[in-house]
Amino acid sequence: MSFISVFDVIGPNMIGPSSSHTAGACVIAFLAHRMIAPPIVRADFTLYGSFAKTYRGHGTDRALLGGIMGFGTDDIRIRDSFDIAKERGIAFSFTPCLTETDVHPNTVDIRMENSAGDTAEVRGESLGGGKVRISRINGVTVDFTGEYSTVIVVQQDTPGVVAHITRVLSDRGVNIAFMRLYRESKGRTAYTIVESDGRFPDGIAEPLLSNPHVRDVMILEP
């Protein structure tokens, strides 16, 4: 059982009204916005289950958009995130999907586009109490929470890449808490997700990128 802090009970400090529908939504989008190079110019959200039914009354839409702009769950600007996004020139849309029911009740798909024209798609699930799970990146099934320092390596599925990653991390004294590998299919794009207890040392991305089969490195600090 993971540690329950007194601040998990008296907390989180959050913009209401719901830890799952507001705070959790914000956390998912916050994690997503770290998975594409800034600046984001467009964000399209598809909402499932209870998110799709009650997103307006819970401010799920405002919280998602706030998270995309890097707002934390206790950032009062979430309330005005529509106006702030318009000022920043970010286009956005929300589409409830009530036909697909084979998903966690509080699920969102986020499609982001940056000014360079790159796109990224992230699926997140809000598990309650502000806790979340990222369950898909660009169509590949993954599983991590963002509660730990997390590095996501986008690579070609080929021998030696994982050894390269662990060598870089061990050379810099990183203690790996969890490490998992996900792939589209054999030989195609794969994702290595490493979670660590402490913050990653600065400049960790460059040596990871030095392997020719590594395409991108994303670092998410809690």
Add this chain to the structure above:
Amino acid sequence: MDFKSAKELLELCARENCAISEIMLRRECTEGETSREDAIKRMARALVIMRESAAGPVYSPVRSMGGLIGGAAKKLSGHAGSPGSIAGGVLGRAMVYSLAVLETNASMGLIVAAPTAGSAGVVPGLLLALQDCRSLPDGAVVSALFNAGAVGYLAMRNATVAGAVGGCQAEVGVASAMAASAAVELMGGTPEQCLTAASTALTNMLGLVCDPVGGLVEYPCQNRNAAGAANALVAAEMALSGISQLIPFDEMLDTMYAVGRRIPLELRETALGGCAAAPSACARCGG
């Protein structure tokens, strides 16, 4: 330093000769790897947010996102002290503050979940009212929040605080138990009396279903926060008088959890039954 049950918590209090709040603070330092100063500072920040969220709507009411609530805290505050008011003192204030926090929450204001957003009014409601009426220093209330945290932690660890799992008894019921225990410590009661009060509070809310109209954290959530604070006051006052209870807090948590699992799905935050299915509620939410 850690504990897994109310029984172990009381043993630690006896062994270390200190209050529940002190044990919870030490636990946070050793198990949470933080310093005493940082933990206290963080809790003091929570108290500041609680106070702001309890004060705002008393003066300037705000309409909720879903439009089902707004203005109740101001109305109740204006009524207090009038000839027609029947709930004075700590109770009257606790009600106002509880309603206000839920109003802040439902209008996308900043609150502290305690233990959840939907039950966030209960703990600050009672503790801030006690602070006002007894002129207690902030430090004492910050300590009391660690006491409340200990009770809520046991509920999270050994039962549930999710309405979708255990109904409103797991949210407002647990919040009420937290507030009752914290109030007893704040008034100089023993650790045993704290957990007796927590047990009483949970007993009185056993079986309460979670039936939010329109699926929103508004109605009847706001009313129930005021009821949870009032119930905590009843439980704390009884414990402080020396009245003991048949069922210890650990057993009440098990009982609440067992009852929660037997509550039908329609009455666990799905908005398919209870108040949510009443004709007038359906009319307001267009289905």
